[in-house]
Amino acid sequence: xxxxxxxxxxxxxxxxxxxxxxxxxxxxxxxxxxxxxxxxxxxxxxxxxxxxxxxxxxxxxxxxxxxxxxxxxxxxxxxxxxxxxxxxxxxxxxxxxxxxxxxxxxxxxxxxxxxxxxxxxxxxxxxxxxxxxxxxxxxxxxxxxxxxxxxxxxxxxxxxxxxxxxxxxxxxxxxxxxxxxxxxxxxxxxxxxxxxxxxxxxxxxxxxxxxxxxxxxxxxxxxxxxxxxxxxxxxxxxxxxxxxxxxxxxxxxxxxxxxxxxxxxxxxxxxxxxxxxxxxxxxxxxxxxxxxxxxxxxxxxxxxxxxxxxxxxxxxxxxxxxxxxxxxxxxxxxxxxxxxxxxxxxxxxxxxxxxx
Numbered sequence: 001x002x003x004x005x006x007x008x009x010x011x012x013x014x015x016x017x018x019x020x021x022x023x024x025x026x027x028x029x030x031x032x033x034x035x036x037x038x039x040x041x042x043x044x045x046x047x048x049x050x051x052x053x054x055x056x057x058x059x060x061x062x063x064x065x066x067x068x069x070x071x072x073x074x075x076x077x078x079x080x081x082x083x084x085x086x087x088x089x090x091x092x093x094x095x096x097x098x099x100x101x102x103x104x105x106x107x108x109x110x111x112x113x114x115x116x117x118x119x120x121x122x123x124x125x126x127x128x129x130x131x132x133x134x135x136x137x138x139x140x141x142x143x144x145x146x147x148x149x150x151x152x153x154x155x156x157x158x159x160x161x162x163x164x165x166x167x168x169x170x171x172x173x174x175x176x177x178x179x180x181x182x183x184x185x186x187x188x189x190x191x192x193x194x195x196x197x198x199x200x201x202x203x204x205x206x207x208x209x210x211x212x213x214x215x216x217x218x219x220x221x222x223x224x225x226x227x228x229x230x231x232x233x234x235x236x237x238x239x240x241x242x243x244x245x246x247x248x249x250x251x252x253x254x255x256x257x258x259x260x261x262x263x264x265x266x267x268x269x270x271x272x273x274x275x276x277x278x279x280x281x282x283x284x285x286x287x288x289x290x291x292x293x294x295x296x297x298x299x300x301x302x303x304x305x306x307x308x309x310x311x312x313x314x315x316x317x318x319x320x321x322x323x324x325x326x327x328x329x330x331x332x333x334x335x336x337x338x339x340x341x342x343x344x345x346x347x348x349x350x351x352x353x354x355x356x
Contacts, residue, residue, distance in 0.1 A: 008033040036066035042108040045074040048287035055179035080184045111137045128172045144171050163309040183291030185273040186266045201235045203275035205285030207244035215281045225343035226255040297349045317349045
């Protein structure tokens with residue numbers, strides 16, 4: 001009996017979808033699609049960086065409609081299963097599989113040694129990104145130099161005028177053309193939200209994680225912005241995870257803003273999708289907002305603002321005081337420059353973006 005292991009649908013260990021749905025066998029199967037390219041993407045984390053790497057999938061599917069795309073990540077649940085053929089966790093089983101497969105294109109966009117070591121250990125006709133050499137992560141080729149140096153030297157990073165997607169496309173030998181992020185909004189999960197949709201819903205993503213706390217905006221300023229927006233008739237919806245729970249409860253108690261609690265990631269994504277606009281700092285919530293193609297006001301201080309592409313749907317707003325803490329987790333002055341970012345200026349930005 002014939003089987004075709006070079007078909008996009010072929011799984012090997014279990015029946016393929018066309019067989020289960022229609023009873024087809026490989027011999028004469030009308031659903032047969034010969035794999036055009038085998039493409040491996042290694043992008044482990046963080047979640048936000050995984051999301052903003054997904055435009056590569058769109059481009060590769062345009063270039064090679066019958067390519068088989070495999071992605072290795074620490075957060076498989078964040079990637080859209082309908083767009084990527086294989087989404088795999090980083091574990092021994094995955095490593096055994098990819099090391100024993102011949103790839104046409106293999107890309108590693110992480111500088112961690114386990115990721116760059118994995119790229120070195122596999123067989124591929126073309127490799128892009130970062131690889132392990134002499135016990136350290138280094139560029140595979142000259143295409144990766146720009147992205148490598150912006151992560152190595154602060155002065156080079158500060159002078160950079162290219163956004164992240166432009167950098168990773170160039171790293172792969174392509175030109176970025178504004179391909180959007182790919183993100184499942186989980187609209188089919190049946191989540192029900194008791195929200196007043198008669199007026200704009202402004203989401204406040206109030207936290208920023210614990211790595212670079214210099215990004216935090218004070219509760220007092222969130223409270224003042226909340227009161228100003230509610231006075232204008234907007235609904236303010238507080239967003240965050242477990243880490244932001246107490247902060248959001250404090251803001252809710254002082255303002256009467258809407259806070260529904262914290263949720264598992266798919267449900268949190270769907271909640272953000274209910275918003276008209278999201279005010280956020282540079283964090284996972286920012287990437288989720290952009291992935292859902294929502295309007296956004298992005299508060300930034302410690303990062304190069306050129307790094308972020310808002311796809312024409314938002315505005316970056318920064319403190320009046322120049323930030324001295326480029327990619328730092330603690331403020332060199334003791335008092336964060338974020339304290340000079342006024343609620344009035346954020347309010348003005350919100351109403352400007354709503355008018356886009």
